[in-house]
Amino acid sequence: MAPRPRAKRLGAIDRRSVHLQVDGIAVQALEGDTVLTAILLHGGQTGADAFNQTKQAGFCLMGACQSCWVWTSNAQRLRACDAEVKEGLEVFTTSKGAGW
Amino acid sequence: MVTDGQIVIVGAGPAGMETALKLVKFGLQPIVIDAGAHSGGQIYRRPPVAHKRSYRTIYGADAVKARHLHDAFDAIRNAIDYRPNTRVWAAHAGELFLDGPDGRTTLTYDKLILCTGATDRVFPIPGWEAPGCYSLGGAQIALKSQALTLGDPIGFVGAGPLLWLVAWQHLQFGVQVAGVWCTATRRDLFRALPWLALRPRLAFRGVRQIFALWHAGVPVQFGAHPVAVTANADGPITGLRWSNGRKTSETPLRALALGWHLRSETQLSHLLEVPSVSGQHRPMIDSAGRSPVQGIYLAGDGVEILGADAARTGGRMAATAVLADLGYQQTWLDKLKSIADRAKHAQMRGFAKGLARAFPPPCAKRLSSLPETTIVCRCENVTLAAIGAVAENWKCQDINRIKALTRAGMGRCQGRYCGATLAAIVTAETGRAQSEIPEHRAQAPIYPLPFNVDDR
Structure with a gap:
């Protein structure tokens, strides 16, 4: 089970819901959320760093630090902080999950 | 008759937007490259379209400024070639290399105005690699653009105006602020007062934020030293161990944001061989924003950290320099406005000097x-x-x-x-x-590029 999420919404919840899958688990987000927002709100984390395998959870949120990469099902990399959620989007927090 | 050639603005924050606005006034049609999905940059970052929050909620005291700038830029959208979601990943004289919705393309320019902005200047705290540590800018983006707090309770450590602003903004949203640990001392702050008095309203706003945090019962420490970020074995942070020189204690947290002011994004100006001011690591420009390299101009926090208002005057000044170099005649009214901009800019530089003294980086x-x-x-x-x-x-x-x-x-x-x-x-x-010390040399690609076998 995913741990209790650390991030918390502070309003602006009057939006359409969008459904995506993170590592094969169904996640419900709202239109306008970034992939990182969706992941953080479900207690998840993004890809492990390349060295000590500790998971990451974003850092700069402005597309500069590149620590929040996730993989799509067609093995593309996305910056979770500047990619908006889309209905039916499938992302993986490891390259293995994406079939590499 | 003047031939204008292609004018390219990199960045659509306050500096880039103002530059475009002024050029359009003179009938020019600049290309504006924006790494973001919407214009506004970081400070006037727009939330996704689906959010229906008021300007007041998102931008607070800057709501009117943000709205005016957004509206003015939206009004010229059809007069310019605006390219959102596009990053410049390399450059050499006369040519930019872009990565955007159309895949990888190149773009030539005759005049280039770099308005590349800034990112957080961060320093390490032992344990800060654990998930749950963010930059101050990141915590603010979560609030403004995603209506999200990264943790509750959340703590803030560092020095600079952003530290207080972001902590205060979290307080306004009803988030529990576990503490603000300012590494600068009260003495640093007092000694900077003469410079800070150059913009009394802004300085007062900062003092009010500090006071509001203190009044709300938030533990506020000056002269604090972050000792370590503590974390669970499985990763996420659990708290901050800090000392104030006399005692060490630990405060439990679910997120920590850190930052010591900002640093300019100078990679492009380095790649384009814009020299630095001697003895200072910032790109050299004249008082109007011209670099010594033919056809390259700079404005905003990407050249010197002076804040949003200065980015706007800087943007207008750079546009004025472009126009002058293209042979456009300015009316006396424009000339007067330019003089006013330069005076304002000087005042803001003085204020920025005060901020640098008030909030020095860790030694x-x-x-x-x-x-x-x-x-x-x-x-x-x-x-x-x-x-x-x-x-x-x-x-x-x-x-x-x-x-x-x-x-x-x-x-x-x-x-x-x-x-x-x-x-x-x-x-x-x-x-x-x-x-x-020699500067950190920029290398292209300045952002990692996706390399797809099947090009998009």
């Missing part, structure tokens, strides 16, 4: 005496010990050599989040002033 000695296992380079996991050994054994006086030998600064952020620390370590090891 180099303190950084280099952190525990040896502290991770300096987050991307490549390079520890302080590894960097210290190279600096000492190889008599390294250049962060570019340290990069070559340790891989610190070579990772996916391209040294954005460790460069300041590397420079501080070299100053501590060599006793030389930071200004004497």
Whole structure:
């Protein structure tokens, strides 16, 4: 089970819901959320760093630090902080999950 | 008759937007390249269209400014070639290399105005690689653009106006602020007062934020030293251990945001060989924003950290310089406005000097005496010990050599989040002033590029 999420919404919840899958688990987000927002709100984390395998959870949120990469099902990399959620989007927090 | 050639603006924050606005007034049609999905940059970042929050909620005291600038830029959308979601990843004289919705393309320019903005200047705290640590800018973006707090309770550590602003904004949203640990001392702040008095309203706003935090019962520490970020074995942070020189204690947290002011994004100006001001690591421009390189102009926080208002006057000044160089005649009213802009700009530079004095970065000695296992380079996991050994054994006086030998600064952020620390370590090891140390050289691609077998 995913741990209790650390991030918390502070309003602006009057939006359409969008459904995506993170590592094969169904996640419900709202239109306008970034992939990182969706992941953080479900207690998840993004890809492990390349060295000590500790998971990451974003850092700069402005597309500069590149620590929040996730993989799509067609093995593309996305910056979770500047990619908006889309209905039916499938992302993986490891390259293995994406079939590499 | 003047032939204008192609004018390209990189960045659509306050500096880029103002530059475009002024050029359009004279009938020019600049191309505006924006890494973001919507214009506004970081400070006037727009939330996704689906959010229906008021300007007042998102931008607070800057609501009117944000709205005016957004509206003005929206009004010229059809007069310019605006390209959102597009990053410039390399450049050489006369040509930019773009990565955007149309895949990878090139773009030639005759006049280039770089309005590349800034990112957080961060320094390491032992344990800061654990998930749950963010930059101050990141915590603010979560609030403004995603209506999200990264943790509740959340703590803030660092120094600079953003520290207080972001903590205060979280308080306004009803988030529990576990503490604000300012590494600058009250004495630093008082000594900077004469400069801060140059913009009394802004200075007063800052004091009010500090007071509001204190009044709400938030533990506010001046002269604090972050000792370590504590974390669970499985990762996420659990708290901050800090000291105020007399005692050490630990405060439980679910997120921590850190930052010591900002640093300019200078990669493009470096790639385009814009020289730096001697003894200072910032691109050289004249009082109007012209660089010594033909056809290249700079404005905003990407050239010197002066804040949003100065980015706007800087943008207008750079546009005025472009127009003058293209042979456009200015009316007397425009000339008067330019004089006013320059005067305002000078005042803001004075104020920025005050902020730099009020909120100095952690001292180099303190950084280099952190525990040896502290991770300096987050991307490549390079520890302080590894960097210290190279600096000492190889008599390294250049962060570019340290990069070559340790891989610190070579990772996916391209040294954005460790460069300041590397420079501080070299100053501590060599006793030389930071200004004497060679700058971190930019390398293309300045952002990692997706490389797809099937091109989009």
